[in-house]
Amino acid sequence: MxxxxxxxxxxxxxxxxxxxxxxxxxxxxxxxxxxxxxxxxxxxxxxxxxxxxxxxxxxxxxxxxxxxxxxxxxxxxxxxxxxxxxxxxxxxxxxxxxxxxxxxxxxxxxxxxxxxxxxxxxxxxxxxxxxxxxxxxxxxxxxxxxxxxxxxxxxxxxxxFPRNDAAVIAAVLDDDDRILLGHQKSWGGGRVSVLAGFVESGESLEQAVHREIGEEVGVRLREVSYLGSQPWPYPRSLMVAYFARAADTRVRVDDMEIVDADWFTREQVARVIAAQDDAVAASGRGASGWPDGAESTTRDVALGGVPISLPGPGTIARRLIEAWLADETGLSVPAQTPGSPDAPPHA
Ligand SMILES: [Zn+2]
Missing domain, CATH: 3.90.79 (Nucleoside Triphosphate Pyrophosphohydrolase)
Structure with a gap:
């Protein structure tokens, strides 16, 4: 595979x-x-x-x-x-x-x-x-x-010549190393993912990341770091993936594309991925992004009261999530706030 x-x-x-x-x-x-x-x-x-x-x-x-x-x-x-x-x-x-x-x-x-x-x-x-x-x-x-x-x-x-529509997809992290996952209006069930949107004319990829995240969830970004890209010919997108560090954590969804979004910890996300992959393997139907019933063992990891399910293997969204879990974000380490439990002692 x-x-x-x-x-x-x-x-x-x-x-x-x-x-x-x-x-x-x-x-x-x-x-x-x-x-x-x-x-x-x-x-x-x-x-x-x-x-x-x-x-x-x-x-x-x-x-x-x-x-x-x-x-x-x-x-x-x-x-x-x-x-x-x-x-x-x-x-x-x-x-x-x-x-x-x-x-x-x-x-x-x-x-x-x-x-x-x-x-x-x-x-x-x-x-x-x-x-x-x-x-x-x-x-x-x-x-x-x-x-x-x-x-x-x-x-x-x-x-x-064949046209490729560039779209950015970004995993936004906060200073506590939580990831921002959103639910789109057009999606069923508890499906959530990192946020994405098309690049507009006259805009750089990084500018598109800042704009899309601002529009969809109202979060300002402090840093943006490139991960990789993936052709997504449905029908002709090129997905360009980034990690981003949030400057603030208050989420205000646009209610047009994204209807709900929240921050999730590594422990929560790793648990949902494991349960989902087990459900796919047990179903014998091969890889599937959103297998039915994957949420049954992870009901407590929810958005708006609905247990979440995450993007399946083979998607760049899943790759972003896995790279975050593996500490491969390329982002600088967040500044420690004075007085936080993990702050290094002052000399
Ligand atoms: Zn002609």
Whole structure:
């Protein structure tokens, strides 16, 4: 199983082969190669799979069609030519026998690193080409180029490229090392998470963290520290994760996006994660963000009287929480307030 760290912070095993994707003859020849590999996506965020722990080894079939067969890159293999990886968007009822559409959110935490990269890139590229078929300049249909990584408009004579919507996600900590977790209006049950929001035009990532936390919970921040990022192609976000130190602890939720939020201790959060992971393992359904009944043994850890549940493995929100529990926040140690029990004795 992949951990968040080894998937998203190391070099990808998928060589995106920028020069090869521009070579139409090479793409058509590779499509016919018995060594090439096809990944079928099914609508937003779903992949055709037989099991959740590996991608099926499908071979491309039929004639290569550059308008719907997209080239993701190559995988190096010992003692052999690199293997070309293609993807296409398929209707659910046209999938090969034995395959069903499985959610990437469920599958990605269980896939080996290279396959997780391929699955995420496949859904991102298929969805972009499906949703953005028309030129934003003139409204005419554009055509696929560069193996699906660009589209060309003959009328405007210009390219468009896949868009990534940057969003910041921040674990806010107070001077007592508690974490701020909020409940969104659109979420069911006791689901809580760290806070997130889209970056606006003309804004830095750090400025977006300050603004979003201020808007959603009214907390000012003293320090912001980068953790890492994760593609989140549902449909096209790039999540950029930060730790932040609160300058004050009074919470005033905006009641628009966040309807409740509060501070939780390490002991409380670690207990909920352990109970939730046990419930997922016992259910036998594989990784799931919010398993039913996970709160039954941790009823006392609640927000607004409702037992909380936390983000599942494979999400950057969960990674932030785990990094905090492991003391890997990158934030400076909070200043000790005079008279607090842990303050060092004055010389
Ligand atoms: Zn145009």
């Amino acid at each position: 992949s951990t968040w760290r080894d998937i998203w912070t190391e070099a990808s095993a998928l060589d995106r082969a920028e020069l090869l994707r521009k070579d139409d003859d090479w793409l058509a020849t590779s499509w016919r190669s018995p060594r090439s590999w096809l990944v079928q996506t099914v609508g937003p965020g779903r992949i055709a799979m037989a099991e959740q722990t590996s991608l099926p080894r499908l071979r491309p079939r039929g004639t290569f069609d550059a308008q719907r067969h997209f080239f993701l890159g190559t995988l190096a293999e010992q003692g052999a030519e690199p293997r070309a990886v293609f993807t296409t968007l398929e209707h659910e009822d046209a999938l090969p026998e034995g395959l069903t559409a499985i959610s990437l959110r469920t599958a990605v935490p269980q896939l080996p690193g290279p396959e997780a990269d391929i699955a995420v890139a496949a859904t991102a590229i298929c969805q972009w080409n499906h949703r953005d078929r028309f030129c934003p300049g003139c409204g005419n249909a554009s055509t696929v180029t560069d193996g699906g990584f660009a589209r060309w408009c003959d009328t405007c004579e210009r390219f468009t």
